[in-house]
Amino acid sequence: MESTVEPRLEWTSDIFPEDHTYLTFLKKVFRHEFRKNGFRRISTPLIEETSLLRKIYPENNNQYGLYHFQTKNDTDVTLLPAASVGIMRAYLENEKFEWLQPVYYYYMERAFRQNRIRKEFYTFGWEVIGESDPVIDAQNIYMIYTALQKIGLWEDIKIKINSFGNAKEIEKYTDELQSFFENKKQVMSEETAENFKNNVFAPFHSKDEDDLILAASAPSIIKFLKKDNKKYYADFKTYLDDLSIPYIEDHTLFFPEDFYTHAIWKFEDSSWEELASGWRYDLLARSLGSPKDYGAAGFSIDSMRIIEMLKEKAITIKNKDHIDLYFVQLGDEAKRVVFPLSLQAREKWINTLTSLGTPSIKEQMLKAQRIGSQYVVLVWVMEARNGIFQVRNIPAWTQEEVKKEELIDYIIGKIWKDSLNFYEPSKDLVQWEIKKDETES
Amino acid sequence: MESTVEPRLEWTSDIFPEDHTYLTFLKKVFRHEFRKNGFRRISTPLIEETSLLRKIYPENNNQYGLYHFQTKNDTDVTLLPAASVGIMRAYLENEKFEWLQPVYYYYMERAFRQNRIRKEFYTFGWEVIGESDPVIDAQNIYMIYTALQKIGLWEDIKIKINSFGNAKEIEKYTDELQSFFENKKQVMSEETAENFKNNVFAPFHSKDEDDLILAASAPSIIKFLKKDNKKYYADFKTYLDDLSIPYIEDHTLFFPEDFYTHAIWKFEDSSWEELASGWRYDLLARSLGSPKDYGAAGFSIDSMRIIEMLKEKAITIKNKDHIDLYFVQLGDEAKRVVFPLSLQAREKWINTLTSLGTPSIKEQMLKAQRIGSQYVVLVWVMEARNGIFQVRNIPAWTQEEVKKEELIDYIIGKIWKDSLNFYEPSKDLVQWEIKKDETES
Numbered sequence: 001m002e003s004t005v006e007p008r009l010e011w012t013s014d015i016f017p018e019d020h021t022y023l024t025f026l027k028k029v030f031r032h033e034f035r036k037n038g039f040r041r042i043s044t045p046l047i048e049e050t051s052l053l054r055k056i057y058p059e060n061n062n063q064y065g066l067y068h069f070q071t072k073n074d075t076d077v078t079l080l081p082a083a084s085v086g087i088m089r090a091y092l093e094n095e096k097f098e099w100l101q102p103v104y105y106y107y108m109e110r111a112f113r114q115n116r117i118r119k120e121f122y123t124f125g126w127e128v129i130g131e132s133d134p135v136i137d138a139q140n141i142y143m144i145y146t147a148l149q150k151i152g153l154w155e156d157i158k159i160k161i162n163s164f165g166n167a168k169e170i171e172k173y174t175d176e177l178q179s180f181f182e183n184k185k186q187v188m189s190e191e192t193a194e195n196f197k198n199n200v201f202a203p204f205h206s207k208d209e210d211d212l213i214l215a216a217s218a219p220s221i222i223k224f225l226k227k228d229n230k231k232y233y234a235d236f237k238t239y240l241d242d243l244s245i246p247y248i249e250d251h252t253l254f255f256p257e258d259f260y261t262h263a264i265w266k267f268e269d270s271s272w273e274e275l276a277s278g279w280r281y282d283l284l285a286r287s288l289g290s291p292k293d294y295g296a297a298g299f300s301i302d303s304m305r306i307i308e309m310l311k312e313k314a315i316t317i318k319n320k321d322h323i324d325l326y327f328v329q330l331g332d333e334a335k336r337v338v339f340p341l342s343l344q345a346r347e348k349w350i351n352t353l354t355s356l357g358t359p360s361i362k363e364q365m366l367k368a369q370r371i372g373s374q375y376v377v378l379v380w381v382m383e384a385r386n387g388i389f390q391v392r393n394i395p396a397w398t399q400e401e402v403k404k405e406e407l408i409d410y411i412i413g414k415i416w417k418d419s420l421n422f423y424e425p426s427k428d429l430v431q432w433e434i435k436k437d438e439t440e441s
Numbered sequence: 442m443e444s445t446v447e448p449r450l451e452w453t454s455d456i457f458p459e460d461h462t463y464l465t466f467l468k469k470v471f472r473h474e475f476r477k478n479g480f481r482r483i484s485t486p487l488i489e490e491t492s493l494l495r496k497i498y499p500e501n502n503n504q505y506g507l508y509h510f511q512t513k514n515d516t517d518v519t520l521l522p523a524a525s526v527g528i529m530r531a532y533l534e535n536e537k538f539e540w541l542q543p544v545y546y547y548y549m550e551r552a553f554r555q556n557r558i559r560k561e562f563y564t565f566g567w568e569v570i571g572e573s574d575p576v577i578d579a580q581n582i583y584m585i586y587t588a589l590q591k592i593g594l595w596e597d598i599k600i601k602i603n604s605f606g607n608a609k610e611i612e613k614y615t616d617e618l619q620s621f622f623e624n625k626k627q628v629m630s631e632e633t634a635e636n637f638k639n640n641v642f643a644p645f646h647s648k649d650e651d652d653l654i655l656a657a658s659a660p661s662i663i664k665f666l667k668k669d670n671k672k673y674y675a676d677f678k679t680y681l682d683d684l685s686i687p688y689i690e691d692h693t694l695f696f697p698e699d700f701y702t703h704a705i706w707k708f709e710d711s712s713w714e715e716l717a718s719g720w721r722y723d724l725l726a727r728s729l730g731s732p733k734d735y736g737a738a739g740f741s742i743d744s745m746r747i748i749e750m751l752k753e754k755a756i757t758i759k760n761k762d763h764i765d766l767y768f769v770q771l772g773d774e775a776k777r778v779v780f781p782l783s784l785q786a787r788e789k790w791i792n793t794l795t796s797l798g799t800p801s802i803k804e805q806m807l808k809a810q811r812i813g814s815q816y817v818v819l820v821w822v823m824e825a826r827n828g829i830f831q832v833r834n835i836p837a838w839t840q841e842e843v844k845k846e847e848l849i850d851y852i853i854g855k856i857w858k859d860s861l862n863f864y865e866p867s868k869d870l871v872q873w874e875i876k877k878d879e880t881e882s
Contacts, residue, residue, distance in 0.1 A: 004730030005533045006493035009518065012486030014531045017546070020482040025869055032864040036787045038794035038812075040762050041461040045453030045561050046487070046551060052447035069510030072555050077450065090455045092446045101808075102798060105458070110487060114513050120486050131798030135780055139797065142784065150866045242781070289445030295798065316871045321481050339576055340683070343583065346477045353479035356580065357543060357572030357736065367542075371479075423473040425591045428466055430757045 011119040013304065017321065022307040023122070025317040026151075027108055030124050030301070033147050034106040037139075039126045042105040044086030046112075050076040052089060056259050056287050057081070063199065063256050065115030079112035084284070084298050087127050092290050101130030102295075108303075118304060125300035132282055132295025134232050137263040138239030140278050140299050144267060145245055148275075153309055156270030159246065162253040163233045164260040165221055167283065173221045174200055180218055187214060204252040212252075220251030229262060236263050259284040263297070269309060276301040320351075324415050326373035327354040328364040330380050337384040337404070345408050349422040350415070369394060375411055452560035454745065458762065463748040464563070466758040467592075468549055471565050471742070474588050475547040478580075480567045483546040485527030487553075491517040493530060497700050497728050498522070504640065504697050506556030520553035525725070525739050528568050533731050542571030543736075549744075559745060566741035573723055573736025575673050578704040579680030581719050581740050585708060586686055589716075594750050597711030600687065603694040604674045605701040606662055608724065614662045615641055621659055628655060645693040653693075661692030670703060677704050700724040704738070710750060717742040761792075765856050767814035768795040769805040771821050778825040778845070786849050790863040791856070810835060816852055818843075 008014060015023060034041075050068045057064040068078040080086050087105055106126040113119060126143075128136055141159060148154055164170060177200045185193050188203060192211045195202035203215040225233060240247055253266055259281045267276040278299030285294040310317075325345055329338040338354055345352040353373065355364045361378075368376045376392045383389050387404035393414070402410045412420070449455060456464060475482075491509045498505040509519040521527050528546055547567040554560060567584075569577055582600060589595055605611060618641045626634050629644060633652045636643035644656040666674060681688055694707055700722045708717040719740030726735040751758075766786055770779040779795055786793040794814065796805045802819075809817045817833045824830050828845035834855070843851045853861070 001732035003533065003732055005530060006490045006730070007534050008486055008527075008530065009488060009490060009516070012488060014486070014535070015484040016531070016535070017481030017483060020484065023484070024482065025866075028864065028869075029866045032790075032862055032866075035761060036790060036792045036862045038764055038792060040458030041465065042458060043456040043461065043464070045449055045455070047450060047453060047553075047561060049447045049450060065513075067510070067512065069508070071508065072506075075450070086449075089446060089449065090457070092444065093448050094455070094457070101800075102796075104794075112488075120488060131796075133798045135776065135797045139780070139784075146788075152867070152870055152872060239780070242777075243784075289447070291442035291444055314872065318869045318871060320476060323479055335576060336683075339580070339680070343580075343684075349473075349477060351477045351479060353545075355543075355572075356576045357574045359542075359572075421473055421477045423469065425466075425470045425473075426593070428469075428759045429593055430759060431593060431755065 011117065013118065019307065021317045021319045021321070022310060023303060024319070026303050026306060029147055029151055033143055034126055037143060039104040039106040042087055042090065042107055043109065044083070044090045046080050046110065047077045048080060048086060048089065050078045052288065053078045053085065055289065056085065056257055056284070063115060065113040067112050067114060081113045082111055082300060083107045083109050083123060083125060084127055088129065088284050088288060088296065091129050092285060092288060103129050122303045123300045124303055125298055127296065127298035129294055129296045132280070134236035134263060135239050136297050137236055137278070137280055138243060140297060141240065141245060141265060142243050144276050144299065144301065151310070152313065152315055153306065157275065158248055158268045159265060160248050160250040160253050160268065161263065161265040162250055163221055163225060163229060163262060164264050165225055165229055166261055169221065169224050169226060169229060173224045176219055176224070177201070184214060201254050204254050215252045218251070222251065232262050255279065259287045273305060274302065275305050320421060322351060322419065323353050323371050323373040324350050324375060324419060325352045325411055326368040326376045328361060328368060328376060328378045329355065330361055333381050334379040334384040338379050341407065345411065348408050348412060349420045350408070350411055351421050374415060377407065452558065454559065460748065462758045462760045462762070463751060464744060465760070467744050467747060470588060470592055474584055475567055478584060480545040480547040483528055483531065483548055484550065485524070485531045487521050487551065488518045489521060489527060489530065491519045493729065494519045494526065496730065497526065497698055497725070504556060506554040508553050508555060522554045523552055523741060524548045524550050524564060524566060525568055529570065529725050529729060529737065532570050533726060533729060544570050563744045564741045565744055566739055568737065568739035570735055570737045573721070575677035575704060576680050577738050578677055578719070578721055579684060581738060582681065582686060582706060583684050585717050585740065585742065592751070593754065593756055594747065598716065599689055599709045600706060601689050601691040601694050601709065602704065602706040603691055604662055604666060604670060604703060605705050606666055606670055607702055610662065610665050610667065610670060614665045617660055617665070618642070625655060642695045645695050656693045659692070663692065673703050696720065700728045714746060715743065716746050761862060763792060763860065764794050764812050764814040765791050765816060765860055766793045766852055767809040767817045769802060769809060769817060769819045770796065771802055774822050775820045775825040779820050782848065786852065789849055789853060790861045791849070791852055792862050815856060818848065
């Protein structure tokens, strides 16, 4: 009989444990970087009201690829295409945080865009809200740059930078681009010429080689920058130079949303695929409806692309998912002995597995070996009754006889100390005493 | 001017850093428990094809509260209401895992249901696929039971258990319930009487007191169990007794989906709110279209409810988000000294913050104190030039003069060793050498 199970949607991913090891590692690396920079984690909903999103992703433009739909109460809602929008919304909605400006938030979330190859994707990033200075943009780049170095990825990565100017400057520049490209539509690819009708930046976003040659010949926004932004952009580059960070100035680097300002940048791998991008968006708060402006900058890292790069370099990750002890058992009597023993082993933080269903001894032994358990204990009816077990050290091909009541100490003595999965949650708990009059008030 | 920012949807949650501390803690607690039980983490997409979901959540029944919608390619897709469906789909789609049966997966994900108060929610859980034995169901309960004990939550928690029988038994039992309730519709609440038309279990799911009295008088499924399932249920209870786990047999405990079999159970807090639930669903694989049956059991924990309980008990969590060093600076010259110094401090794993924008000294000092930084260094033009800093120990109300080049060692010497946010990613990396002939093959 054939399986009729619908496969996953091809634009989504399953992350099986083998790959989750990479994701867990990346989270750990970036969590440490984020934390030592003073950032704290925030999670906002993956769904927001569509009317919020429409303020910055206009409906007449489908280049953003939003997923939106109606709930059963006829609210139109949207799956977040980027975490920054939700974080800014949360910040603006909770004025209590204003006195702590600037705020430093980081996130590790999924996001959704219909116009990407991986339409459901994993993104890490941080946001600085309440400060506007080019040193912050340089710091953002520095953080990713050093983190990628630490995990062995650096060769062939390119950092591209550009300026988004301010609202007035980008408007003038857009006019300039319009007239520059207007009489060159015949040399554009068909798709780009079509996109150009709604978007003067279309040649910049194209993958077509001729379009890119055309784009390269277009004027740069830099000469449209007035005094303040000229200085901002120059300082941004000075900070990068001070930090010895290599970068390429690319006047074709733009993002489709129009709430960006000043510095924008992108990390690309050797095949020009985007790894991370960053922005200043001092206009975002006001675009969403805030009466006040807030300086804001952030970035987002495509964690799945980084995982692919680690794999391409044949890098694997050490992990704590090893099994130290495996009980192979046969028969109800053996199971009744083995089950509480496996619970006791786990209480002592030994990673322990037992076959609890009723597969054959052969299947159980195969499984124990395939998952790489260091020790295997075989318990049949006789062992269950006399309490003396044969303990096999699989990698060493040795076997010893151990008494039931000495088994756990025996294993602890044999495996490496740092192999124990030790953690005592109560150490992290602070139980504040509630005085009687406090509960009554 | 008024803010016109749309607030978050009321059925979603923002998790600000203060609350994220709890979520991070819970993830750590359960990750350790999951790991020592031999489970490994999996993430499947939050979106699956609606036709997959419809096989187990029929369209004519809106008690599941699925969010589904069309993509721009007219594919009907659904946000996952529970992680287990996606995990089983992934398992069935990737036959390579069959030889490793049983598989042990855990997950920590968001899920979505329109018919809950918190319609977007956070859920942790695990799945055992490929084994069917009551000892596994007992082990699932034991894991949650001990984990909740370890984090100080146990009093007032109730564990309810019941059997779902098998397909034949539940069919007979449904007929029995139908005739039992049929002539009692007039004593049901209006809503329950309405729901009863499509669902004979409606009185069991009601919150109305009279409905619950009626439900309590209904027959139990237990007497409809045939020999095998009678034994399964009895063994399940025996294992729980052996583990000294207190439980209540509740014949009104049922879940709306009909792919469950054998043991089902639920953890409730003292106000009868659900904390966690668990099931065996040996019918799920076949319901989804698999030609083969797979024994399967799992559970899901409502992490937000556990966080609420910790807060109600005035329990707070120690965390690593402390700031050890804060640079207060004024003027471009000071900033150019302070910025690289803060990067160096972080390279030594000191959690460090600097005001990089241009707030006043007063604002910066206020912020340093409010975030609780242990050390604050003040750098004006003079300090920047002569390289001698005043270092304040905020909690101790003391101040010392430290030379710029000695600052980082000074701080490391002062703060607790375990306060350093130390982590060396390269230790976790294994770079396998790729031989020339491997890359060429």
